[in-house]
Amino acid sequence: MIESPFGGLSYIGSENETATVDVTAQNTVQMVDYTLDGASHPLPAGQKIKFSLKKKPGNDPTLLQINFDFSNPAGGRYEVVLTSVDGYPGNASRRTIEQFGANPDSRTYIFNLQ
Numbered sequence: 001m002i003e004s005p006f007g008g009l010s011y012i013g014s015e016n017e018t019a020t021v022d023v024t025a026q027n028t029v030q031m032v033d034y035t036l037d038g039a040s041h042p043l044p045a046g047q048k049i050k051f052s053l054k055k056k057p058g059n060d061p062t063l064l065q066i067n068f069d070f071s072n073p074a075g076g077r078y079e080v081v082l083t084s085v086d087g088y089p090g091n092a093s094r095r096t097i098e099q100f101g102a103n104p105d106s107r108t109y110i111f112n113l114q
Contacts, residue, residue: 002086010110013053019111020083021049028076031069037062053111062111068097069104
């Protein structure tokens with residue numbers, strides 16, 4: 001898979017390619033849930049989000065929204081690693097989600113097919 005020319009959290013992959021997302025909490029208790037194409041799930045510490053890219057009607061993208069909450073008022077963060085992304089060291093696209101006040105945060109990843 002490659003990062004889309006639009007950048008951000010947009011990627012382009014092949015049908016049936018597997019996307020794996022690993023979320024690690026730092027200085028906070030992991031309180032994460034995610035929604036993959038409309039179905040929501042909790043993400044306990046130590047588990048990964050893993051799914052295959054599938055062709056959809058109208059070539060709609062696969063959407064993955066990850067929601068982050070924080071337990072430590074002094075600040076915490078999450079490291080999010082998407083594997084199998086060409087052009088990144090170790091083929092791993094890394095992002096850090098930093099706590100901003102007491103507010104939860106979220107990120108939406110977009111996966112299109114070639």
